[in-house]
Amino acid sequence: xxxxxxxxxxxxxxxxxxxxxxxxxxxxxxxxxxxxxxxxxxxxxxxxxxxxxxxxxxxxxxxxxxxxxxxxxxxxxxxxxxxxxxxxxxxxxxxxxxxxxxxxxxxxxxxxxxxxxxxxxxxxxxxxxxxxxxxxxxxxxxxxxxxxxxxxxxxxxxxxxxxxxxxxxxxxxxxxxxxxxxxxxxxxxxxxxxxx
Numbered sequence: 059x060x061x062x063x064x065x066x067x068x069x070x071x072x073x074x075x076x077x078x079x080x081x082x083x084x085x086x087x088x089x090x091x092x093x094x095x096x097x098x099x100x101x102x103x104x105x106x107x108x109x110x111x112x113x114x115x116x117x118x119x120x121x122x123x124x125x126x127x128x129x130x131x132x133x134x135x136x137x138x139x140x141x142x143x144x145x146x147x148x149x150x151x152x153x154x155x156x157x158x159x160x161x162x163x164x165x166x167x168x169x170x171x172x173x174x175x176x177x178x179x180x181x182x183x184x185x186x187x188x189x190x191x192x193x194x195x196x197x198x199x200x201x202x203x204x205x206x207x208x209x210x211x212x213x214x215x216x217x218x219x220x221x222x223x224x225x226x227x228x229x230x231x232x233x234x235x236x237x238x239x240x241x242x243x244x245x246x247x248x249x250x251x252x253x254x
Contacts, residue, residue: 089185094138098130102137118229140182148173151182161197179213184247202233217247
């Protein structure tokens with residue numbers, strides 16, 4: 059297997075991949091303080107099952123079905139555990155699927171209530187966005203927030219996302235749509251991470 063490495067412009071992050079394929083046995087995206095650890099399909103489903111009922115209700119059945127059909131090592135379809143180095147798991151994040159035919163990929167994130175307000179969501183979102191934008195197929199990263207979720211809106215704004223309006227998402231209902239184009243990821247959003 060051939061390994062290739064790529065550095066991000068801010069030189070704080072690096073990812074390693076198997077040549078020609080981004081499916082890995084066990085992978086991590088590294089940011090300043092966090093490791094985003096790729097979960098197996100079983101770990102992703104167990105993470106969802108352990109969520110509080112209100113949060114679990116927001117996870118679409120279609121996404122869960124995709125996870126069940128996904129082989130281990132696919133960073134576009136499986137979740138990542140948000141792990142503080144020297145600490146423990148503080149939340150989860152991931153993509154809603156691989157880049158589509160327009161080069162768009164959507165990310166999602168959540169930090170456990172006891173660990174909010176410390177910048178972990180911003181850093182996790184920045185790590186995912188940096189990983190996505192390092193892929194030549196990705197021309198835009200998208201995220202959705204509930205219209206009343208000001209904290210999540212601040213996370214995305216800090217990372218350089220811009221709001222483009224409200225839409226009705228088939229999986230999430232009424233949401234505020236945010237987009238991030240290549241070259242606009244903010245340096246201060248925790249350090250874009252790389253897959254290793």
